[in-house]
Amino acid sequence: MIFRIELRRSIAPWAGLAVVVVALGFLFLLSGPWWKVPAAWTDHTTTTALWTRFLMQFLWPIVVGAGAIQGMRDSRSGVTELLATTPRPGWHRAARLAGAVGALTGLGYLVVFAVGAVEVLAHNGFFSPGFVPVLLVGLLGVVAGSWLGLAVGRLLPHPLTAPGLAVLALVGTTLCWMSLEPDVEAVLPVRAGPLTPVLAEPRGSMVTTTGSLDIGQAVWFLALATTGFLLLAVNSVRARLLSLLPLVAGAAIAVPLFPAVPENAFTGDSFAARKVCDGPICVAELHRERLAALAGPGREALAMLAKLPDPPTRIEEQIQPTTWDGPPPRDPHVVHLDFQRNDDLLTADASDLRLAVLSGAGVPTCERPSTADVSDMGGRMIAAAYFTGELKPLPEFTRNWFRNQSAPIEAAWEKFRALPPEVRFARIVALRQALLTCQGDPLDTLVPGALR
Structure with missing residues (x-):
């Protein structure tokens, strides 16, 4: 019941809708690189998933910013102290709010891929299960981004928090994308590129992400989501500091798995390239x-x-x-x-x-x-x-x-x-x-x- 109320009254439906509209607007209204050889987004479902991950450069800031707006709700409503006196643990409310926002933003991301998969079938493209790791890691990134936004919005309930965080996320995704592109002069080291869900443009229809990149990003986004949820649920300063431990542990595990050079982020797709x-x-x-x-x-x-x-x-x-x-x-x-x-x-x-x-x-x-x-x-x-x-x-x-x-x-x-x-x-x-x-x-x- 409470979860359904959160679905209706939170920003979650609008955040998911924004992801769908912006992504499909790029894919159908702009003649971007996703229309061109050698990696048309309608050729292969894995290529569709990779182009969807490339669009995270613009979608992730929307997700993070929307989460920040929702995270400020209790403070804007002036009920923070009232809710702190209730006997129900804080993580109960956090779980419902985070679940609603994460579920619908993630659903928006999945809808974008589903439209792409239909386009692949309509253009007699190649359908293989190779897209699953690419898609699931991207989904983890979307959920982690929304929960990170919720946490920041709760901790910094200022009118400029959401737009400022969205701009920072856009700058971050752009810099991370640059570090993964082989032919772009990067600012960040290559191993910093996978810290956001965005991927470089696929340079062929028979490539997919490497296993080490998928595992590293999965660990990192799970850690980021865990930290975001804990910061949303706890109240004391000590608990908030302890909430950063999953993030530190995730970085320690994930960063060594990330590629040292951009070319190592992709490998041949075993299904399409057989x-x-x-x-x-x-x-x-x-x-x-x-x-x-x-x-x-x-x-x-x-x-x-x-x-x-x-x-x-x-x-x-x-x-x-x-x-x-x-x-x-x-x-x-x-x-x-x-x-x-x-x-x-x-x-x-x-x-x-x-x-x-x-x-x-x-x-x-x-x-x-x-x-x-x-x-x-x-x-x-x-x-x-x-x-x-x-x-x-x-x-x-x-x-x-x-x-x-x-x-x-x-x-x-x-x-x-x-x-x-x-x-x-x-x-x-x-x-x-x-x-x-x-x-x-x-x-x-x-x-x-x-x-x-």
Whole structure:
């Protein structure tokens, strides 16, 4: 009965509603990074959970601020001393209030994920249980944030407490997010990043949080929630000081488990990244439907590449996402195809799939992701044309851009195919080595002076 009254009369329903409205407003009204490759939020339920955790940068300050507003209720009503004289223990009332606020803010967070899960199903995305740890740790973070706000509001019942605490929480989540982003200059050390529920942007559809990060954050948020509840329930100064012990113990256990470098916060998702193979052709479970389309042209391409010294013998989907400041991984014996970043491959026909395998003589670009370079693209296009006999744009994100930059590549192709067969073969071998080591100019390796 009292719990139902708290649900109706507290700020809890409005806090949960605010979480839902703000989160869905970001996801549906803003074309943020969650709409883009290689980690669209509708591709995979784990990716949906990771993007929901990224949005905690804005949602956690709302939760903490709302808790602070509710925590000041007794002081604003002038009933603090009256309630202190009642025989019922203080933790009874604290449990009902904290339960109501924590339950509905947590429910708001779960509703946001549920909407995302429906979007995944509607877009024929991949549904796997890998999202559970990511979601549950985020839920713990939401509850801990609301209870922290309740405690601070009770201890500091001032009109500026709630807005001030919300601003501090926003600054904190932003600084913690920066420390977990690999390409952002951080203010805080990396191990301080997981102290809030916010996570860095997922850089691929087949990644999830590491087990050590999940355990560390679970311990930390449980400790934070315990301290928040105790500060809300007790009255004496000594009891309040003792209430800080769970927080200290939680930090002592959790911080050593947190990643020392941002890259260690994520790992491959064992469900989505599981290999599905047809002989030497392998894709991830996430893209199982592409295996049948790739098997035929993949084998044809491998047969063409077999004439090279030390040729590749396998084709595998690239599982780990590429970094923003470095080239994709390469292996002389494996042709890697990146279905995550190069989403054109998800709808490519047999001709384009064969072309993707043959590009660069089976070796990917040495350029950073989303970087267009005439020499790199031209060298890999001509290498593919060497095997097929026809110069065609590669099935990559830069295809349309290079249609307007094709003149020097076409001129270099005409010069290249006019060379004697043994010279062309030697230069293809040299190009392959240049791309494997990322040393030298690809187009200049095939046709010296092509861009001068």
